[in-house]
Amino acid sequence: MVPASDEPPTDGPAGASPDDGPSAAGPVTDRSPRPGPLLDRTLAHVERLLPLALVPLLTALLNVEDLAATAETDTVVSVSASFPVYRYDLWSIIDPPGDGGASTSVPFDSVGPLALAVPLLGAYVVVSGALSAGYFGSIAEGITTGRFDFVANVRRFAVRLIALEALVVAAILLAVVPLAAFPPLLVFAVVALLVLSYLFFPTVYVLVLEDRGIESAIRRAYGLVTRHRPLWFFLALAAATALCSVPLSALAYSGPVPAVVAAVVAAPIALAFNVAAALKVAAMADVDAVR
Numbered sequence: 001m002v003p004a005s006d007e008p009p010t011d012g013p014a015g016a017s018p019d020d021g022p023s024a025a026g027p028v029t030d031r032s033p034r035p036g037p038l039l040d041r042t043l044a045h046v047e048r049l050l051p052l053a054l055v056p057l058l059t060a061l062l063n064v065e066d067l068a069a070t071a072e073t074d075t076v077v078s079v080s081a082s083f084p085v086y087r088y089d090l091w092s093i094i095d096p097p098g099d100g101g102a103s104t105s106v107p108f109d110s111v112g113p114l115a116l117a118v119p120l121l122g123a124y125v126v127v128s129g130a131l132s133a134g135y136f137g138s139i140a141e142g143i144t145t146g147r148f149d150f151v152a153n154v155r156r157f158a159v160r161l162i163a164l165e166a167l168v169v170a171a172i173l174l175a176v177v178p179l180a181a182f183p184p185l186l187v188f189a190v191v192a193l194l195v196l197s198y199l200f201f202p203t204v205y206v207l208v209l210e211d212r213g214i215e216s217a218i219r220r221a222y223g224l225v226t227r228h229r230p231l232w233f234f235l236a237l238a239a240a241t242a243l244c245s246v247p248l249s250a251l252a253y254s255g256p257v258p259a260v261v262a263a264v265v266a267a268p269i270a271l272a273f274n275v276a277a278a279l280k281v282a283a284m285a286d287v288d289a290v291r
Contacts, residue, residue, distance in 0.1 A: 056089035056270035073097035088270035129162030
């Protein structure tokens, strides 16, 4: 059941803080690990959490449309800078076939084909939310305890993650209407989305790290970002994904079979990006992570 209180439960992970917003004392110097140590810790955790790479592999392979499109694309390579996304996989690191050029990806960029009928979109949200519950819950449990139980985390977080994904999909659907009616708003929408992405990217992580409800997690995420200002991490992750997108796109655009291979190669990389974000947020929130 989603906690009704804004305070994290007392039986949540160690280190949870009740601070939901910016400190009255103003922003503080970011005390989280510098890039080198964060990279080392990420790799160490990914080694222990490697079975979770099956989730980004599954989501990439289920995107049959993009896999099939690799047989028809004329694009040889693309550069795609992905800002901290909700759940990484091959298609959030590289441009789907046919997009071409250089682009950016933002959280919840791949929320499924919005043109699908409502029942199919609803089914997508339920399945995706359940996968996210097991995935993010297990990442949080893994970095704080050194072990994880995927099924238990699905049971624990599924309702909240399904609701969170439903809210985001609904918001995107509502945004599509004015953008379709007045296309010049697209530039403003992209800028606004990037700003919102930066301010709220910790949401899903604090939800699972501190066992919070959705509203509490959103406020907590905003408070952490405005207090710690992790802009360097936000940009560094985008740069890292841009570097990875070049060889992965070259492989994926070679055809359906190479695209499957690219999905396999990208899966642990995608996991590493999510683990790095989880470690960053844990440090910002003063949640202890195992070494």
